[in-house]
Amino acid sequence: xxxKQIKLNRQMDAILAREEAGIFAPRSRxxxxxxxxxxxxxxxxxxxxxxxxxxxxxAPLFTQYEPQKMDLRSILQAPSAQHIFGTDxxxxxxxxxxxxxxxxxxGIGFGSALGATLLGVGLGCYSGYRGGWIDTVLCRFSEMxxxxxxxxxxxxxxxxxGQSTSNxxxxxxxxxxxxxxxxxxxxxxxxxxxxxxQALRVQGISDFKICYKHILPNALGPIMVYxxxxxxxxxxxxxxxxxxxxxxxxxxxxxxxxxxVANDLSILKANWWVxxxxxxxxxxxxxxxxxxxxxxxxxxxxxxxx
Amino acid sequence: MLSYTIRRIMIxxxxxxxxxxxxxxxxxxxxxxxxxxxxxxxxxGEMTDVQKEAMRQSLGLNGSVITRFFNWFRGILHGDFGYSxxxxxxINKIIADTLPATIELSIAALLFSSIVGTVLxxxxxxxxxxxxxxxxxxxxxxxxxxxxxxxxxxALLIFSINLGWLPIGGRMEAGQSAFFQRLPHLVLPxxxxxxxxxxxxxxxxxxxxxxAANKDFLRTARSKGIPEWRxxxxxxxxxxxxxxxVLIGLRLPMLIGGSVVIESVFQWPGIGKMFLVAVRGQxxxxxxxxxxxxxxxxxxxxxxxxxxxxAMDPRVRLE
Numbered sequence: 117x118x119x120k121q122i123k124l125n126r127q128m129d130a131i132l133a134r135e136e137a138g139i140f141a142p143r144s145r146x147x148x149x150x151x152x153x154x155x156x157x158x159x160x161x162x163x164x165x166x167x168x169x170x171x172x173x174x175a176p177l178f179t180q181y182e183p184q185k186m187d188l189r190s191i192l193q194a195p196s197a198q199h200i201f202g203t204d205x206x207x208x209x210x211x212x213x214x215x216x217x218x219x220x221x222x223g224i225g226f227g228s229a230l231g232a233t234l235l236g237v238g239l240g241c242y243s244g245y246r247g248g249w250i251d252t253v254l255c256r257f258s259e260m261x262x263x264x265x266x267x268x269x270x271x272x273x274x275x276x277x278g279q280s281t282s283n284x285x286x287x288x289x290x291x292x293x294x295x296x297x298x299x300x301x302x303x304x305x306x307x308x309x310x311x312x313x314q315a316l317r318v319q320g321i322s323d324f325k326i327c328y329k330h331i332l333p334n335a336l337g338p339i340m341v342y343x344x345x346x347x348x349x350x351x352x353x354x355x356x357x358x359x360x361x362x363x364x365x366x367x368x369x370x371x372x373x374x375x376x377v378a379n380d381l382s383i384l385k386a387n388w389w390v391x392x393x394x395x396x397x398x399x400x401x402x403x404x405x406x407x408x409x410x411x412x413x414x415x416x417x418x419x420x421x422x
Numbered sequence: 423m424l425s426y427t428i429r430r431i432m433i434x435x436x437x438x439x440x441x442x443x444x445x446x447x448x449x450x451x452x453x454x455x456x457x458x459x460x461x462x463x464x465x466x467g468e469m470t471d472v473q474k475e476a477m478r479q480s481l482g483l484n485g486s487v488i489t490r491f492f493n494w495f496r497g498i499l500h501g502d503f504g505y506s507x508x509x510x511x512x513i514n515k516i517i518a519d520t521l522p523a524t525i526e527l528s529i530a531a532l533l534f535s536s537i538v539g540t541v542l543x544x545x546x547x548x549x550x551x552x553x554x555x556x557x558x559x560x561x562x563x564x565x566x567x568x569x570x571x572x573x574x575x576x577a578l579l580i581f582s583i584n585l586g587w588l589p590i591g592g593r594m595e596a597g598q599s600a601f602f603q604r605l606p607h608l609v610l611p612x613x614x615x616x617x618x619x620x621x622x623x624x625x626x627x628x629x630x631x632x633x634a635a636n637k638d639f640l641r642t643a644r645s646k647g648i649p650e651w652r653x654x655x656x657x658x659x660x661x662x663x664x665x666x667x668v669l670i671g672l673r674l675p676m677l678i679g680g681s682v683v684i685e686s687v688f689q690w691p692g693i694g695k696m697f698l699v700a701v702r703g704q705x706x707x708x709x710x711x712x713x714x715x716x717x718x719x720x721x722x723x724x725x726x727x728x729x730x731x732x733a734m735d736p737r738v739r740l741e
Contacts, residue, residue: 157560260437262672263720265679268697268713275701276448348567355569356683360698378575381590385583395572403567410563 151415158411164404168397172218181209183216183369195389202389204377214394217369220281222401224370225351228288229343232350235289236296237339241327243297244304255301258294266291267353271362281364284357288350296342303335337416344409348402355398371398426732434725441717442498446491449710498714504707506700513711516696521715524681524692527615530608531677535616535623536670540663542620543627548654550632558624565621570680574614574687581610590689611688615680619673626669627662634662664731671727675720 152158171178181199187207195202201210243251261269273287304327307313316326351371357363358372359379366373371394378384378391469477497504503513546558582590589607634640635658643657644650682694689695693712700708 157563256437260440263437263441263675263717263724265675265716265720267679267682268716271682271697271701272448272709272713275704352567352569356571359569359571360683360686362701375569375572378572384575384579391572391575395569395576398572399564399568402569403564406563406567 149415152408152411155411155414157407161404161407161411164400165408168218168401168404169222172215172222175212175215175219179209179212179215181212183208183213184367185209201393202387204374204390205383205387210374210390210393213369213374214371214397217371217374217394218397218401220364220368221351221354221371221398224281224285224288224354224364225347228285228292228350229347231285231289232292232346233296233339233343236293237300237332237335238328239293240297240300241304241332241335242323244301245308245327245331246323247305247308251301254297258297261291261294264291267356270353270357274357274362279362279365281368284354284363288353292346292350296339296346299338299342300335303338304331307331307334337412341409341413341416344405344412348405348409351398351402351405423732427729430725430728434721438718438721441721442495442714443491445710445714446494447487449494449706450487450490503711506705506708513708516708517693517711517715520691520693520696523690524685524694526608527611527685527690527692528677528681530612531616531619531681532670534612535619538616539620539623540627540666543624543666544631544654544659544662546624546628547631547635555628559628562621562624565617565624568617570614570618571683571687573617574610574684577610577614578687611684611690614687615677615684618680619670619677622673623666623669627666630665631658631662634658637661667727668731671724671731674723674727678716678720 185208187203187209189207190199190203191205191207193199193203193207199209199211201214204210204213239254243254269291270287273290274284277283277287308331313326313330316330354363354370355372355375358370359375361376363372364370366376374394375391375398378395383390501514503517505512506516509516542558542562546555549555578590581588588610635654640653640658643653648657678694681692682697684690685692685694686698693715697709697712699705700712
């Protein structure tokens with residue numbers, strides 16, 4: 117018997133022992149949830165996500181500095197016990213800026229993702245189920261959006277309606293609903309012919325109710341995955357836009373706005389603490405969301421098993 | 423195949439027309455006198471009010487939106503894109519100056535990411551569950567999570583400023599225009615621009631390769647005694663690559679959009695950087711023309727991808 121077999125036997129024995137002891141009774145925990153928790157990367161993601169989220173939401177507890185307060189006596193100081201991440205070129209404490217900026221960045225990312233998903237799912241479910249001219253028009257409309265490089269469209273719209281945090285969220289929602297719309301539409305289109313839907317129709321239940329109460333829940337898995345993944349995508353876009361000066365106005369600290377100073381080659385060379393920690397914060401946060409999203413997809417989508 | 427091609431071309435043309443109309447509406451709603459970007463600046467300075475009015479009349483600018491749109495559209499078809507508001511240079515000339523740089527960069531990024539992405543993806547699929555696979559999976563996710571411009575800045579700092587291996591930015595040194603002299607300038611921007619796409623292609627190639635591994639025809643191939651590498655790389659690869667090609671097509675807009683960011687990080691004198699300058703300077707005619715060009719580019723490339731997938735997989739044509 118080789119090592120592998122012995123190992124396998126041992127595992128089987130262990131399972132048998134647990135079964136006999138009666139521990140293997142059906143667990144009450146949701147299967148999808150337990151599968152996410154079994155995925156090591158997702159758990160790591162959840163931990164990092166929670167840490168950063170807590171740091172940002174309860175920012176006043178972790179730093180006594182105001183994010184906007186200038187202190188011209190301490191300009192561009194390297195990290196020290198007083199200023200954990202150092203200070204920037206007008207003496208603002210970077211740690212507090214990162215934490216308060218995180219609130220705005222995460223808010224924009226999550227808010228836009230939620231809004232885009234609501235819009236896309238709402239339209240997709242109805243148009244897939246009803247078909248007809250609404251469906252055709254919306255379909256062509258969403259196709260138009262996929263042809264447009266999103267960042268170009270966002271930049272155009274932002275300059276047209278003016279820069280502000282809420283405008284940015286609106287523009288993100290307006291440009292980001294298409295892919296979830298198409299997914300939801302395809303799902304509704306395929307479920308429309310199912311017998312249970314036919315049965316509901318025969319009972320005279322309104323289209324509206326069939327759509328949103330009986331068809332929509334079938335797509336909850338992919339919807340959750342979409343919300344996480346697009347939160348990550350919107351946060352990256354916000355960072356890129358703010359970096360170029362088209363995102364949130366510079367008066368509000370966001371992760372992208374803090375990184376904006378790295379445009380200056382001398383700061384890039386000499387003052388690593390101004391841009392490196394923020395960049396790592398964005399990367400870690402987006403990465404943790406992507407880990408969670410991957411875990412969610414693996415646990416809710418049967419075609420992605422293995 | 424022919425009827426499929428014709429149908430696709432018709433759809434693309436229709437959508438392009440709609441895109442033109444929307445762009446024109448935006449342009450029309452922008453503040454400012456349209457004459458100011460239809461004539462170059464010097465002539466405009468010498469014109470009297472009467473002449474301007476006559477010109478408006480002759481250009482049909484006093485007509486309804488629809489007639490104005492068609493006049494403008496006729497100009498586009500004849501290659502007359504108008505003039506830049508800030509420099510007064512014809513937009514055709516600006517585009518002709520900057521487009522080659524962007525095309526060079528995009529093709530380099532596309533080549534890099536498709537080759538590296540597929541190779542790593544296949545490697546990851548063949549070594550499923552091993553250390554290599556796990557490392558590559560995590561690396562792929564990191565590649566998708568790191569902001570492109572941040573990665574670009576770090577790469578710039580390490581390879582250009584600290585190690586001094588590669589030039590800091592720009593497309594070429596003065597006096598160097600041969601392709602091989604320019605190559606070092608291209609390396610960093612292309613890799614950074616292609617990073618996101620590489621990570622996406624890698625993940626997709628992996629799952630699609632794993633999907634193909636369970637198919638019956640691979641078992642048949644194996645049972646015929648074909649060597650394992652041939653089964654994977656010739657028989658499996660061909661089928662697995664089909665969805666990957668579709669993915670590359672879907673992600674092309676991202677590549678074009680990403681070039682705006684990357685070109686500004688690396689001071690690459692391309693159309694993306696020009697776009698940024700134009701948006702900052704509220705140079706609307708130039709902005710709209712570049713946007714139109716980018717839509718056109720994505721539409722044409724997605725059309726080519728459609729044709730490619732239809733040629734590779736006969737089932738697509740019947741849809």
